[in-house]
């Protein structure tokens with residue numbers, strides 16, 4: 269499977285399993301963060317980030333900054349929100365709520381468009397909300413990792429541009445970038461924030477984000493200063509531009525090892541057309557979802573068109589407790605995650621199928637996980 273020491277396969281919605289080459293890049297010998305070799309590697313990584321977002325717009329700007337996915341929320345709040353600015357949050361669960369809480373810290377006046385657990389807000393109600401009030405930003409959680417609900421971005425962004433062209437379209441892509449299609453320029457998105465440890469398949473520790481020229485202009489034309497030092501995009505922008513132009517530059521020390529690992533992960537992700545990567549994630553996701561339904565189980569995301577392709581949230585039978593099943597799976601060499609949506613938390617488990625576990629044909633872990641799930645349920649007395 270890999271040259272790593274034997275371990276249970278980590279099939280949670282991030283961190284995910286690592287490819288050997290990515291992990292080996294973490295062991296890179298020490299180098300100066302302003303030395304020519306690292307500057308070249310960081311610059312190349314930023315350029316590959318543009319490709320990951322299928323973007324060629326020179327006014328758009330990638331940022332790779334030490335931190336977890338949550339730092340992306342702070343970057344949006346600190347830079348795009350001034351006290352009292354209105355934000356429309358499309359609520360699909362735990363992570364949409366977290367994003368909203370973060371925006372409130374920076375003074376946002378948040379309005380939610382809600383949906384029942386396991387579904388997503390629909391275009392007509394979102395449009396009605398946009399017509400009722402001027403919103404500076406609209407946020408959408410592309411895949412809400414608490415429910416496995418996938419939100420549609422293409423028609424949504426078109427509708428927002430027609431209904432409220434001033435509104436910036438902000439995407440939490442932490443659990444979608446590199447496993448769900450994102451065409452940043454074509455769809456007219458204004459910011460996507462993500463992290464290294466989910467479908468990108470790099471160890472945790474990097475916040476990766478992408479901002480449109482329009483979003484950058486919005487930061488530059490603020491009336492009040494950005495109330496964060498580390499998350500201020502204007503502090504990072506010249507640094508990112510210099511690195512991409514292969515010029516050394518310093519604001520705060522990047523992690524050379526993590527950037528090296530991201531460089532390797534992105535090279536792998538971009539070694540074949542992205543469309544093939546997305547199609548492979550869909551194919552494996554379809555297989556997992558079919559196995560789940562063959563076991564007589566339901567998914568949290570009810571409608572097929574709302575189901576993510578990098579994870580599956582599975583309702584357990586009434587007779588089976590997650591706290592009993594998860595340790596059995598772990599003994600069988602498979603790590604799944606428990607529930608985190610507060611309304612249904614004990615009733616479901618989450619199976620992440622992203623990155624190398626999906627893309628590497630020599631890795632048996634997805635099939636093993638399906639078999640282990642079946643065996644574990646049987647052991648707990650659930651008969652298919």
Ligand SMILES: *Cc1c(COP(=O)(O)O)cnc(C)c1O
Pocket residue numbers: 282336337338339363409411412413440441442443463
């Ligand atoms: C994981 C996740 C986050 C938070 O990322 P951290 O790296 O844990 O800070 C935010 N949004 C979504 C959709 C996520 O899946």
